[in-house]
Amino acid sequence: xxxxxxxxxxxxxxxxxxxxxxxxxxxxxxxxxxxxxxxxxxxxxxxxxxxxxxxxxxxxxxxxxxxxxxxxxxxxxxxxxxxxxxxxxxxxxxxxxxxxxxxxxxxxxxxxxxxxxxxxxxxxxxxxxxxxxxxxxxxxxxxxxxxxxxxxxxxxxxxxxxxxxxxxxxxxxxxxxxxxxxxxxxxxxxxxxxxxxxxxxxxxxxxxxxxxxxxxxxxxxxxxxxxxxxxxxxxxxxxxxxxxxxxxxxxxxxxxxxx
Numbered sequence: 001x002x003x004x005x006x007x008x009x010x011x012x013x014x015x016x017x018x019x020x021x022x023x024x025x026x027x028x029x030x031x032x033x034x035x036x037x038x039x040x041x042x043x044x045x046x047x048x049x050x051x052x053x054x055x056x057x058x059x060x061x062x063x064x065x066x067x068x069x070x071x072x073x074x075x076x077x078x079x080x081x082x083x084x085x086x087x088x089x090x091x092x093x094x095x096x097x098x099x100x101x102x103x104x105x106x107x108x109x110x111x112x113x114x115x116x117x118x119x120x121x122x123x124x125x126x127x128x129x130x131x132x133x134x135x136x137x138x139x140x141x142x143x144x145x146x147x148x149x150x151x152x153x154x155x156x157x158x159x160x161x162x163x164x165x166x167x168x169x170x171x172x173x174x175x176x177x178x179x180x181x182x183x184x185x186x187x188x189x190x191x192x193x194x195x196x197x198x199x200x201x202x203x204x205x206x207x208x209x210x211x212x213x214x215x216x217x218x219x220x221x222x223x224x225x226x227x228x229x230x231x232x233x234x235x236x237x238x239x240x241x242x243x244x245x246x247x248x249x250x251x252x253x254x255x256x257x258x259x
Contacts, residue, residue, distance in 0.1 A: 002055045013047020019129040053111045076100040
């Protein structure tokens, strides 16, 4: 879940390396290991810190993964669900929600500080670094990337395999009958089409609204004072989404039970 976010941040951070530093390192005949710890790692340290914060925030606020595969292991996001649905303790659920928000707010505050530091590392005089081909290094990096890719594909492959099994774990014969939603589900393919329709309209309308808002904030002089407030409001919505999901799910189940 957090792998794509971490990968994109680290790639962007490593691209801000200044090629002039590496030229000076080669001119001084500095070893590759020393060059990594003197130039590469310090230049990307704020990106690494930002990656740690993003992964921490996504994991601490996650509800879906702990709910599905967490078993009896309890976390704050699932505890909200249990307090509301299992014990009908809405007050305790609200308190747990606030406690869940605190580490996310702290993480975002640190992330804002890191982003300000990151902007000062690459100026107009800097030259983007483009590594030259190196057989041993490129081979080891390729092997590492293949290992990560195989691990990710293994997880996805198990999901695909599970969808083709007739009746897990007693009948493991492969079949496509599980995809016949018109017979297995009351609503057929309608939930799938509804999801695509909702996602498509949300992407189009949301992108237009956000683009207009960002353009007005960045280009309009009168709205510069509200830029920081808007950015902070967007950051606060990120950790809210997970425990809001827990709250919505809890209230939905309660409405079904009472009716």
